[in-house]
Amino acid sequence: MPTDFKELKIWKFAFDIALHCYDVINSLPLAESNNIADQMRRACISLPLNIAEGSASKSTRMYHTHLRYAYASAQELIVLLMLCYKLNYIDKEKYLALYEEVDHFNRGAYKFIMNLEETELKKKMNF
Numbered sequence: 001m002p003t004d005f006k007e008l009k010i011w012k013f014a015f016d017i018a019l020h021c022y023d024v025i026n027s028l029p030l031a032e033s034n035n036i037a038d039q040m041r042r043a044c045i046s047l048p049l050n051i052a053e054g055s056a057s058k059s060t061r062m063y064h065t066h067l068r069y070a071y072a073s074a075q076e077l078i079v080l081l082m083l084c085y086k087l088n089y090i091d092k093e094k095y096l097a098l099y100e101e102v103d104h105f106n107r108g109a110y111k112f113i114m115n116l117e118e119t120e121l122k123k124k125m126n127f
Helices: 009-027 036-055 060-086 092-126
Strands: none
Touching: 009 036, 009 060, 009 092, 036 060, 060 092
16 A cells, blocks of 8 residues: 655645644744644644555555544644634634645545545455
């Protein structure tokens, strides 16, 4: 199942999200360095890392598992962005832009996971 993760659109989206989140992380108040900032750092980095790790897996099952981890981290990231917005750490424009990026990633990740599962099912049906 090894794939060059850098060629995957989903990985490229994830990598860009991580970079954009670091702009937010670096602008958070010092009081949040051990809370929202740390959690956001872990969540945003989890996206491209899990896709890369999963793409190196020899089993489709492990690939799916890592893709689901990335998807779940994106959901976590949405909540963290909501908190940053509601706590006035980021403005509405920044919030909406990042929210849209993460939502776009989630939709793409979901489709990617479903396509992999469908492909795997077809392989099993054809023996």
